[in-house]
Amino acid sequence: MAYPSGYGAHGSKHRARAAPDPPPLFDDTSGGYSSQPGGYPAPGADVAFNVNHLLGDPMANMAVAYGSSIASHGKDMVHKELHRFVSMNKLKYFFAVDTAYVAKKLGLLVFPYTHQNWEVQYSRDVPLPPRQDLNAPDLYIPTMAFITYVLLAGMALGIQKRFSPEVLGLCASTALVWIVLEVLALLLGVYLATVRADLSTFHLLAYSGYKYVGMILSVLTGLLFGSDGYYVALAWTSSALMYFLVRSLRTAALGPDSMGGPAPRQRLQLYLTLGAAAFQPLIIYWLTYHLVR
Amino acid sequence: MAFTLYSLLQAALLCVNAIAVLHEERFLKNIGWGTDQGIGGFGEEPGIKSQLMNLIRSVRTVMRGKKKN
Numbered sequence: 290m291a292y293p294s295g296y297g298a299h300g301s302k303h304r305a306r307a308a309p310d311p312p313p314l315f316d317d318t319s320g321g322y323s324s325q326p327g328g329y330p331a332p333g334a335d336v337a338f339n340v341n342h343l344l345g346d347p348m349a350n351m352a353v354a355y356g357s358s359i360a361s362h363g364k365d366m367v368h369k370e371l372h373r374f375v376s377m378n379k380l381k382y383f384f385a386v387d388t389a390y391v392a393k394k395l396g397l398l399v400f401p402y403t404h405q406n407w408e409v410q411y412s413r414d415v416p417l418p419p420r421q422d423l424n425a426p427d428l429y430i431p432t433m434a435f436i437t438y439v440l441l442a443g444m445a446l447g448i449q450k451r452f453s454p455e456v457l458g459l460c461a462s463t464a465l466v467w468i469v470l471e472v473l474a475l476l477l478g479v480y481l482a483t484v485r486a487d488l489s490t491f492h493l494l495a496y497s498g499y500k501y502v503g504m505i506l507s508v509l510t511g512l513l514f515g516s517d518g519y520y521v522a523l524a525w526t527s528s529a530l531m532y533f534l535v536r537s538l539r540t541a542a543l544g545p546d547s548m549g550g551p552a553p554r555q556r557l558q559l560y561l562t563l564g565a566a567a568f569q570p571l572i573i574y575w576l577t578y579h580l581v582r
Numbered sequence: 583m584a585f586t587l588y589s590l591l592q593a594a595l596l597c598v599n600a601i602a603v604l605h606e607e608r609f610l611k612n613i614g615w616g617t618d619q620g621i622g623g624f625g626e627e628p629g630i631k632s633q634l635m636n637l638i639r640s641v642r643t644v645m646r647g648k649k650k651n
Contacts, residue, residue, distance in 0.1 A: 459586075466585035481633045557630060 431498020
C-alpha cells in the first residue's frame, strides 16, 4: 500500500512548506503557493490533497487554469475581430447542408435541364437553409470542389512529370485570384444594375464557386480518356453550368416579388446574367487546359 | 497566367488610384460626368450612368480623405 503513504508523505511535505524531492514544478513555486491571499491555504490544503490525488500537482492545476483563461481571452479577441468583417450567422447559413442536398445539387449541376422550379423558398422573409431547399446556394460544395481541384491539379501535373510543391501553391492562388476577380466584377455589375434582391457577396461567391465542379469533371475525364474526352466533358459541363447559372440568377435577381422593375433595368440584369454565364466556359478552359495536354 | 495574391493587391491598388486621380474640373465636366450634372431627380431607376458617376465620386471621396475635393 504505497498509495496512502505517498499521500501522507505529500501532505506532510506540503504542510512543512519545504519540499526536498517533489517534482520540479512544485518545488519552484512552493513559496508563491504559501503566499496566496484569503483563506486559500487552509481549505486549499484539503483541496490540494484531492487535487494532488487527482493531478499530482496543484501548481500545474493553477497553471492550467491560468492558461485556459488566457486562451479563452485570446479566442474572444479573435472572434470580435472576425465578427467585424464577416458575420458568422450568415456564413453558417451557407454551410447548413446534408448529404442528400449535396448529392442532388451535384446532379443538378451536371444535368439541370429537367429541373422545373428554380425559386428559392422563403419562410417568413428568411430564406430556407440549403438543407430544406434545393435551390438555395451553399458554400460547402464550392469549398470542397476548390480543394479537390487543387489536389487534382497536383496529380495531373505529376502525371505529366511537371510537379513541384510550389506549383500546388501557385495553382491554388491563381484559382483564388480568378474567383476574387469574378466576385468583384459581379458585385460591380450588381451595383450598376441596381439589383434589389438579396444577392450578397456570399451568394455571388457560391455561384462562382460552382464552376469548380465542372472543372474537376473535365480534368478527370481528360485524364481518363485523353484530350477528346476533355473537350467533350468541357462542352457538356460548360453548357450545363451556363444553363444552371442563367436560370438561378434570373430567379434570384427578380427577388421575392416577380415584378422585376422597369424594362431598361431588366435588360441590364439580363446582360449581367448572360455575361456571367458566358464567362464560365472561358475560365474553365483557362484554368484546366494546361493540366490535360 | 499565374497570379499571386500580391499581384491582385497591386492591380486593385492601381485601379483604385486611377479612379481617385480623375480630375473634376479638367476632365469629368468636359465629358459630362461631373458630380453636379448627374442628379436627375429622385426617380425610381438611377440608370447605369448615374450609378457609375456615384461610384467614381464615392471612390474619390473615400480615397482623398479630407483634402480638397
